[in-house]
Amino acid sequence: MMGHTSGGESIAVRPSRNPAISLRFGIRGHGANDPPNRATPWWSRIVRRDYPWDSVRTPTIRFHNVHRNPDGDLPCGIALHAPKQPVTCPPMGSSHRLTSAALAIALATTACTSVGSSESSTTTGAPTTTESNTAAAQTTTSPPHPTTTTTAAPLATVRVIGVVPGELASAVGAFLSVARDSRNDAGSLDAELVQHHAGLSGMLEDEYAGTAHTQDLETGGTVGVVRLDNEDIVLLADDGEGWRVVGAHLQSLGADPWFGGNPRRILILGSDARPGGDPAVHRMDSIHILTAVPAQGVGTILGWPRDTWVDTPYGEMRINALTTSGRGPDALFSHFVESWGIPVEGYILTAFSGFEKLISASVGRLLISLPTGVPEQEWWPGFSAGEQRLTPTRTLDFARTRKRLSGGDFTRSWHQGLVMLAVLTMLQQGSVEDAPVLLGELVKYARTNLTPTDLIQLGAAAFYMDVGEVTNEVLPGHLGRAGGGASVVFLEPEAEGIIEDVIEDGIRDQG
Numbered sequence: 001m002m003g004h005t006s007g008g009e010s011i012a013v014r015p016s017r018n019p020a021i022s023l024r025f026g027i028r029g030h031g032a033n034d035p036p037n038r039a040t041p042w043w044s045r046i047v048r049r050d051y052p053w054d055s056v057r058t059p060t061i062r063f064h065n066v067h068r069n070p071d072g073d074l075p076c077g078i079a080l081h082a083p084k085q086p087v088t089c090p091p092m093g094s095s096h097r098l099t100s101a102a103l104a105i106a107l108a109t110t111a112c113t114s115v116g117s118s119e120s121s122t123t124t125g126a127p128t129t130t131e132s133n134t135a136a137a138q139t140t141t142s143p144p145h146p147t148t149t150t151t152a153a154p155l156a157t158v159r160v161i162g163v164v165p166g167e168l169a170s171a172v173g174a175f176l177s178v179a180r181d182s183r184n185d186a187g188s189l190d191a192e193l194v195q196h197h198a199g200l201s202g203m204l205e206d207e208y209a210g211t212a213h214t215q216d217l218e219t220g221g222t223v224g225v226v227r228l229d230n231e232d233i234v235l236l237a238d239d240g241e242g243w244r245v246v247g248a249h250l251q252s253l254g255a256d257p258w259f260g261g262n263p264r265r266i267l268i269l270g271s272d273a274r275p276g277g278d279p280a281v282h283r284m285d286s287i288h289i290l291t292a293v294p295a296q297g298v299g300t301i302l303g304w305p306r307d308t309w310v311d312t313p314y315g316e317m318r319i320n321a322l323t324t325s326g327r328g329p330d331a332l333f334s335h336f337v338e339s340w341g342i343p344v345e346g347y348i349l350t351a352f353s354g355f356e357k358l359i360s361a362s363v364g365r366l367l368i369s370l371p372t373g374v375p376e377q378e379w380w381p382g383f384s385a386g387e388q389r390l391t392p393t394r395t396l397d398f399a400r401t402r403k404r405l406s407g408g409d410f411t412r413s414w415h416q417g418l419v420m421l422a423v424l425t426m427l428q429q430g431s432v433e434d435a436p437v438l439l440g441e442l443v444k445y446a447r448t449n450l451t452p453t454d455l456i457q458l459g460a461a462a463f464y465m466d467v468g469e470v471t472n473e474v475l476p477g478h479l480g481r482a483g484g485g486a487s488v489v490f491l492e493p494e495a496e497g498i499i500e501d502v503i504e505d506g507i508r509d510q511g
């Protein structure tokens with residue numbers, strides 16, 4: 001039934017015979033007492049019916065509750081797929097068979113040209129011609145052009161199930177939904193993260209099962225990794241305002257990992273504070289910038305000689321003294337950003353005791369290969385060349401040794417880079433799902449100004465680095481005297497080019 005008003009009449013259309021076709025037609029009508037050219041119809045419907053017309057059974061199409069105009073015409077236009085001329089129902093004063101025959105001819109004729117069409121159109125009644133009482137000229141009113149309506153497809157979304165807490169599942173599902181259909185609300189997702197996955201539209205499934213690994217951090221916030229059943233991973237962080245997706249590697253769809261912008265740069269500091277001392281306000285024995293480009297799996301470990309002579313807002317001094325006098329690591333961090341223009345994102349600071357505990361918690365006995373032997377020191381034995389496993393205490397001994405070394409503090413800084421590479425190699429024997437727990441240990445035994453978002457992005461990046469493509473280098477310099485005769489290091493002119501490499505793309509240009 002296509003429309004209802006009380007007191008209307010019915011029209012039946014019964015075509016005699018035709019091949020099976022799909023009819024698509026619209027009907028527009030006016031009130032019983034309204035003129036036929038009234039601008040606004042009182043009902044309008046678009047109807048689609050599929051009729052298997054054959055010689056055995058011929059369907060009857062009925063239009064119910066159709067009202068006459070005052071002049072006896074039926075005020076309806078019947079059309080299939082936007083015909084050139086809609087059919088105006090003849091007066092009901094004629095026989096019912098005549099009405100049915102006229103409609104059947106119109107329907108059958110138009111339907112033959114509309115089989116398989118997916119467009120929908122609504123056509124007004126035929127042009128009407130009226131004759132003025134005072135003039136012989138006729139006025140013709142043309143119907144408006146047919147309009148085509150396109151129905152938007154429903155939003156495509158993704159649901160995450162499995163061993164994933166509800167809030168995490170919602171966050172991951174929202175991210176994957178945006179990647180699948182850009183019309184979904186991106187909310188607080190990083191714009192670069194969304195853009196990175198824009199090319200995946202339409203490629204994701206309706207549902208994925210996942211497993212979540214999360215860790216509360218002593219410094220505040222929570223980090224997490226969700227691995228989906230297709231081996232894709234999603235990084236999440238709660239910086240205090242709820243879970244948010246902050247990175248992903250949708251490898252099953254051919255996407256590169258995105259763990260924040262490239263490159264990442266952080267300051268790695270080692271304090272010489274003894275047990276009981278505050279490592280933040282003592283001199284730094286170890287100063288390195290660590291860069292990472294996760295999308296390429298490359299990076300740089302760049303050591304700064306601790307006695308480098310620098311000009312600071314507090315006067316000229318060795319760079320490792322910037323943290324003394326209560327200034328702390330923020331002063332050293334600011335010097336790298338403001339004086340050298342290196343966009344480091346934050347720092348990680350350890351001291352002797354914290355370093356040993358961190359090595360113990362993360363890798364246990366460190367497997368490392370030494371290119372040359374290290375001579376015995378006053379307080380600990382030396383080290384032979386070659387591959388060996390070092391306890392956390394012996395690892396600290398190796399990282400601290402500088403006396404009787406060829407190159408002195410320059411060689412010690414390079415050895416500290418070897419320790420970082422050895423730790424990275426051992427961590428990669430696990431998987432990125434280990435990152436949340438490892439970060440929990442890191443903030444327990446080290447100090448940092450990095451956010452949970454930064455930490456999980458950098459922690460995940462560690463599992464994607466190609467250790468063989470991470471350079472280990474110390475800025476070149478020479479010994480001299482300054483500050484009342486103190487032994488200091490002056491950087492060589494070529495150090496400027498190395499620093500520029502770190503600033504530009506985080507990758508050391510060896511050419």
